[in-house]
Amino acid sequence: DAGVIQSPRHEVTEMGQEVTLRCKPIxxxxxxxxxxxxxxxxxxLLIYFNNNVPIDDSGMPEDRFSAKMPNASFSxxxxxxxxxRDSAVYFCASRPYNEYGELFFGEGSRLTxx
Amino acid sequence: xxxxxxxxxxxxxxxxASLELGCNYSYGGTVNLFWYVQYPGxxxxxxxxxxxxxxxxKGIKGFEAEFIKSKFSFNLRKPxxxxxxxxxxxxxxRGTNAGKSTFGDGTTLTVKP
Numbered sequence: 001d002a003g004v005i006q007s008p009r010h011e012v013t014e015m016g017q018e019v020t021l022r023c024k025p026i027x028x029x030x031x032x033x034x035x036x037x038x039x040x041x042x043x044x045l046l047i048y049f050n051n052n053v054p055i056d057d058s059g060m061p062e063d064r065f066s067a068k069m070p071n072a073s074f075s076x077x078x079x080x081x082x083x084x085r086d087s088a089v090y091f092c093a094s095r096p097y098n099e100y101g102e103l104f105f106g107e108g109s110r111l112t113x114x
Numbered sequence: 115x116x117x118x119x120x121x122x123x124x125x126x127x128x129x130x131a132s133l134e135l136g137c138n139y140s141y142g143g144t145v146n147l148f149w150y151v152q153y154p155g156x157x158x159x160x161x162x163x164x165x166x167x168x169x170x171x172k173g174i175k176g177f178e179a180e181f182i183k184s185k186f187s188f189n190l191r192k193p194x195x196x197x198x199x200x201x202x203x204x205x206x207x208r209g210t211n212a213g214k215s216t217f218g219d220g221t222t223l224t225v226k227p
Contacts, residue, residue, distance in 0.1 A: 031213060042219045043158075043204065055213055091157060100165050101146045101208040101215060105157040 002026075004106035006092050012112045018080040021109045024073055025094030033103065034067055034077050035091040043091075049075065082113045116141045118207050120218035127195055128226050135190040135221050137205035147188040148206040148215065149179055158204060164188065165210075175199070197227045 005024040013019055025032045033048040047057040052069045060067070064083070069075040079086055089110050093103040121136035139145065149161040162173025169181040179190045188205060202222050208215040 033214065043217050045214060045217075048214050050213055093158075100163060101210075102148065102160050102163055103150075103158075103206075103215060105159065107157050 004092055004094050004104055006090075006106035006109050008109055009107060010110045010112075012114065013082055014114050015083055016081045017113075018078065019082045019086075019111060019113075021077040021090050021092075021111070023075045023077070023092030023106060025075070025092070026096075026104055027073065028096060029094035029104070030097040031095045032069060032075050033093040033095075034075070035093065036088045037091060037108075038088045046077070079111075082111075084113045087111055087113050116207055116209060116212070116216040118205050118216050118218035120203075120205050120221050122221045123219070124222045124224070126224045126226065129197055130194050131225075133190070133192040133195045133199075133223070135203055135205075135223070137188045137190065137218060138186050139188065139205075139207040139216075140186065141207055141209055144210045146208045146210060146215075147179075147181060148208070149173065149177070149188075149190050150204045150206060150217075152202045152204065152220075154201065161190070161203070195223070195225050197225050199223060200225045 007022045034046040036044045046059045047067045049069045067077045089108045091108045093105045095103050117140040119138045147164040150158040151161045152158045162171050164171045164181045172178045177192050181188050202220045204220045205218040206215040
């Protein structure tokens with residue numbers, strides 16, 4: 001299996017631009033998670049989906065952030081408009097529905113907003 | 115609500131020293147417990163997990179952790195660290211019926227050669 005695939009790996013954009021991050025979970029995994037990692041705030045859960053349905057979006061920082069999962073093999077995290085404080089590494093993770101709950105992380109998308 | 119506390123923010127050791135990283139959690143039910151490792155510039159990957167049975171679990175690269183239910187703890191140990199163990203270590207907890215895991219703030223381990 002190819003693992004969780006994220007794109008782009010690196011993105012540099014200017015303040016005010018729209019940013020779209022993409023994630024392909026491992027086939028057969030029922031849960032998908034979006035995390036943000038910064039030096040100041042550590043690892044934060046933004047939102048997670050179960051069977052393509054958003055379950056908990058309480059970690060989404062504000063209305064500029066939105067996430068979708070149109071099907072079992074694809075999810076997007078969108079920031080519009082982007083701000084310098086959104087600069088971070090964004091990780092996508094997935095897991096199957098089982099009693100273990102182990103997460104499988106993607107390589108991350110490093111976002112820099114100038 | 116779930117919460118995880120990692121006692122040490124940054125640990126510096128010399129090679130061959132023994133390691134113990136503390137982790138305490140708060141949750142009012144049965145839990146699964148995890149340690150993840152993040153090597154510099156890489157993504158998080160599972161080091162070991164506990165879900166039931168023997169409270170002493172062994173993971174990759176010589177790491178082990180002990181679940182002490184009465185203390186709500188899941189400390190990570192390694193008898194002799196190597197320079198290649200330099201990384202950030204995250205403890206995480208998930209209620210067995212919960213969808214999401216809660217992560218601690220992480221402990222950065224630096225091993226000096």
